[in-house]
Amino acid sequence: MSKHYDVIIVGSGPAGIFTALELIETGGGMKILILEKGRDIGKRACVAREQGGPCVNCSPCSTICGWGGAGAFSDGKLTLSTDIGGSLEQYTGEKGLSDLIDYIDRTYVKFGAPEHVFGLEHEEEIQEIQRRAVLSELKLIPVRIRHMGTGRCKEVLQRMQEYLVARGVEVRTSCQVEEVLVKDKVIRGVLTRDGQVINAKIVVLAPGREGADWLTQEAQRLGLNTSINPVDIGVRVELPAAVMDPLTRIFYEAKFIYYAKTFNDKVRTFCMNPNGEVVLENIDGLVTVNGHSHAYNKTENTNFAVLVSKTFTEPFKEPIAYGRYIASLANLLGGGVIVQSLGDLVSGHRSTREKLAKCMTVPTLREATPGDLSLVFPYRHLMGIVEMLKALNNLAPGVYARYTLLYGVEVKFYSSRLALSAALETQIKNLFAAGDGAGVTRGLAQASAAGVLAAREIAKRI
Numbered sequence: 449m450s451k452h453y454d455v456i457i458v459g460s461g462p463a464g465i466f467t468a469l470e471l472i473e474t475g476g477g478m479k480i481l482i483l484e485k486g487r488d489i490g491k492r493a494c495v496a497r498e499q500g501g502p503c504v505n506c507s508p509c510s511t512i513c514g515w516g517g518a519g520a521f522s523d524g525k526l527t528l529s530t531d532i533g534g535s536l537e538q539y540t541g542e543k544g545l546s547d548l549i550d551y552i553d554r555t556y557v558k559f560g561a562p563e564h565v566f567g568l569e570h571e572e573e574i575q576e577i578q579r580r581a582v583l584s585e586l587k588l589i590p591v592r593i594r595h596m597g598t599g600r601c602k603e604v605l606q607r608m609q610e611y612l613v614a615r616g617v618e619v620r621t622s623c624q625v626e627e628v629l630v631k632d633k634v635i636r637g638v639l640t641r642d643g644q645v646i647n648a649k650i651v652v653l654a655p656g657r658e659g660a661d662w663l664t665q666e667a668q669r670l671g672l673n674t675s676i677n678p679v680d681i682g683v684r685v686e687l688p689a690a691v692m693d694p695l696t697r698i699f700y701e702a703k704f705i706y707y708a709k710t711f712n713d714k715v716r717t718f719c720m721n722p723n724g725e726v727v728l729e730n731i732d733g734l735v736t737v738n739g740h741s742h743a744y745n746k747t748e749n750t751n752f753a754v755l756v757s758k759t760f761t762e763p764f765k766e767p768i769a770y771g772r773y774i775a776s777l778a779n780l781l782g783g784g785v786i787v788q789s790l791g792d793l794v795s796g797h798r799s800t801r802e803k804l805a806k807c808m809t810v811p812t813l814r815e816a817t818p819g820d821l822s823l824v825f826p827y828r829h830l831m832g833i834v835e836m837l838k839a840l841n842n843l844a845p846g847v848y849a850r851y852t853l854l855y856g857v858e859v860k861f862y863s864s865r866l867a868l869s870a871a872l873e874t875q876i877k878n879l880f881a882a883g884d885g886a887g888v889t890r891g892l893a894q895a896s897a898a899g900v901l902a903a904r905e906i907a908k909r910i
Contacts (some may be wrong), residue, residue, distance in 0.1 A: 451647065452647045453479045453647070454478040454480065454648065454649050455471060455478055455481070455648060455906060456480075456483060456637065456638055456646060456650075456651045456652070457480065457481070457651075457654060458638065458651065458652065458655055459483075459484060459653070459654035459656055459883070460482050460486075460514075460515045460516065460517065460609075461516065461518065461519060461654060461655075461884075462883065463652075463656070463882040463883025463884070463889070463898050463899040463902075464652065464654040464882075464899060465516070465605070465609075465612075465896075465899065466552060466555070466896040466897070466898075466900050466903070467652050467654065467882060467899035467900070467902055467906075468480055468612050468899075469608065469611075469899075469900075469903075470899065470900045470907070471906065472611075472612065476907060476910060479616075479618075480616070480618065481618045481619075481620065481646065481648070482612075482619045482620070483624075483638070483646075484513075484619070484620065484622075484623065485508055485513060485623065486509075486510065486513025486621065486622070487514040487515075487622055488514065488515050488621045489514060489515040489516050489602060489605060489606055489609065491514075491621075492514040492515070492516075492520065492521070494727075494728070496728060502783065502815050503735045503815065505730055505733055505735075507730075507733070508658075509658075509729060509730035511738075512656075512657075512658045512729050512730070515605065515609055515619070515621060517658075518656060518729075519601065519895075520605050521598055521602070521727075521740065522598065522740060523595070523597065523598060523724065523739070523741045524596030524598060524600060524892070525719075525891075525892065526552075526553060526556060526594040526595075526893045527591050527592075527891055527892075527893050528549055528553055528565065528591065528593065529549075529589075530542050530545045530549065531589055531591065532591055532703060532891070533890050533891035533892075533893050533895075534884075534889035534894040534898075535889075536889055536894045536897055536898055538888075539868065539869075539870050539871075540870070540897075545894075548897035548900055548901060549893055551897075551900060552896040552900060553594060555896075556594065556596070557594075559604045559608055559611070560604045561594055561596050561600070562594065562600070564594070565593065566592065566593045566594075566595065566698075566699060566701075567590060567591055567592040567593055567700070568592060570698045574590055574699075577698070577702075580843055581704065584839045584842040585839060586704045586705070586706050586840070586843070587704065587705040587706070588702070588703070588704055589704070589705065590703075591699075591703060593699070593700050595700055596743065597742050597743025597744070598740045598741065598743060599742050599743040599745070600743035600744075623640055623642075624640065624641040625638045625640055625641070626638075626640060627666065627669075628651060628653070628666055628876075630670060630876055633875075633876055634876065634877045634878060635649075635650065635876055635877065635878045636648075637651065638651060650878045651878070651879050651880070652880045652899075652902055652903075652906070653666075653880065653881045653882070653885065653886065654882045654883040654886070654898075654899065655883075655885040656883060656884055656885050657860065658861070659885045660768060660861050660884070660885045661768050661861065663881070663886065664864050667866055672867065672875055673866075673867035673875065674864035674865060674866055675864065676759070676760065676764070676765060676767055676864050676865075677864060677865050677887050678757045678758060678759045678767070679757070679758050679759075679760070679767040679770055680755040680756070680757050680860040681755065681758075681774050681825075681859045682715075682754045682755035682756050682833055682857075682858050682859075683754055683821065683857070683858060684738065684855040685751060685754055685847075685852060685853070685855075686726055686750070686812065686853040687749065687750060687751075687809050687847065687851070687852045687853065688749060688808065689723050689747075689748055690846075691845075691847060691849075692720070692722065692750040692844055693750075694843070695844055696720065696722040696750060700720070701720040701752075702720060703716070703717055703720075704716065704717045704839075706835070708756075708836070709835055710835065711828045711831060713758060714756070715754060715755070715756050715757070715833065716755055716757065717755075717836075717840075718752065718754075718860075719738070719739055719752060719753050720750065721739040721740060721741035721750060721751050722741055722750045723747050723748070723749070724741030725739070725741075725742075725747050725749070725751070725813070726738075726812050726813035726816075726855055727739065727740055727813065728784065728813065728815060734772055734775050734776060735779055736857055736858060736859055737785045737816075737855045737856065738858065739751040747812055749810070749812055754833050754836050754837065755858065756828075756829045756832045756833065765864070767861075767864065768861050768864075771860075772859075772861075775857040777824045778856050781820075781823055781824065782817035783817055784815065784816070784817060785817065786816065786817055786818075786820070786824065786855070787804070787818055787819070787853055787854070788818065788819060788820060788821045788853070788854050789803065789804065789809075789850060789851060789852065790837065790849065790850060790851075790852040790853070791849075791850025791851065791852075793820075793821060793830075794850075797820075798818070799818040800818050803818070804818055804853075807851050807853070809851045809852065809853050813855060816855055821854060824857060825856065860890070866881050866887060868880075868881060868886070868888065871901060871904075871905035872886070872888070872905070873905065878909070880902045880905075880906065882895070882898040882899050882901070882902045883895040883899065886898075
């Protein structure tokens with residue numbers, strides 16, 4: 449027997465959560481259901497990290513799936529800028545997006561995010577860093593960042609769940625949606641993997657970056673138009689925190705864009721974690737790398753990603769498959785994530801445990817296998833990464849050092865972007881899509897804003 453709801457939200461990451469929060473604020477008494485294939489936030493734990501062993505291929509991976517989405521165990525950075533984190537301004541306009549970001553920022557603070565914002569001070573030092581960046585052919589993107597930290601981020605998301613449940617929102621975790629149900633180009637509901645049909649007037653698809661592949665497949669099945677997003681593939685860089693302190697002290701996360709001299713590919717820094725740790729992620733059996741910075745537990749290292757962005761032309765239509773292929777080479781050669789010192793990479797030597805034992809940078813991801821990343825990445829990707837590190841060394845001496853560690857592969861799976869209205873409605877009536885999984889956002893702030901944008905249109909209809 450099927451059940452009926454006003455709104456079903458698929459995915460409980462920031463886009464899904466903020467869709468529900470905004471719908472509750474309308475006071476319309478809607479019957480809302482959130483479906484999440486991962487575990488509840490209190491039951492999310494990485495077995496490999498707790499036991500200090502290799503990835504055991506949990507399905508789904510608790511690091512990236514469950515209440516709060518991948519952001520629950522992320523660094524918890526809110527990038528308070530319209531320039532970073534996606535392309536939502538194409539739907540809202542820059543002023544509209546700025547207002548949405550301010551709105552969701554106040555909501556995070558309401559639920560316990562810290563008051564302090566990085567990037568509001570040190571004006572003279574920022575100008576000097578910008579000047580030096582230009583001389584190094586780097587584009588510095590100064591942004592305001594509110595940093596929650598991994599531990600505090602989890603607490604904030606827990607409070608949001610309690611708030612929603614207390615106001616009548618039904619949450620089902622460990623419940624995977626198999627298909628979207630459509631009749632006569634109008635949404636009817638969803639079919640879960642265990643065969644349950646759940647009907648709804650409106651469905652919001654917010655499966656997050658990990659669910660991008662599923663959403664792309666559903667779009668193809670339903671005949672929805674999509675466009676291809678760039679593929680971002682690279683490494684997680686780890687080095688002593690003192691090296692990056694001149695930048696992280698001012699910005700917390702310094703964001704740079706560089707165009708490689710050899711191939712002119714766009715290379716960018718991403719997700720900088722002062723005094724953080726490098727961690728594993730398991731995406732449907734594919735082991736990749738990421739980084740966190742805890743609110744309470746600090747290390748002696750800083751880590752950040754260096755990603756090479758590539759936009760492909762026809763007939764290529766599989767950015768996710770391409771990213772998975774590159775990452776799978778590291779899994780094939782190293783049984784998971786590979787770590788290599790920059791000195792070994794540049795000199796053409798494989799890193800070994802004996803070499804890394806003498807390294808000044810002590811790896812925080814002990815499960816990574818010492819190896820050779822040149823056997824994994826295309827040559828043009830490696831050239832872009834090395835050139836970016838050389839340029840960064842002009843701003844933070846010690847980045848381009850033989851003891852700098854590189855972990856691979858880090859890959860950002862951006863869904864092929866769905867064709868959406870200004871309110872994020874698909875070509876199917878009353879079917880909305882929001883967040884990273886829909887290919888329109890790339891981070892906590894804009895994903896949260898996307899949920900609010902969709903919810904405001906939904907509230908008008910119910």
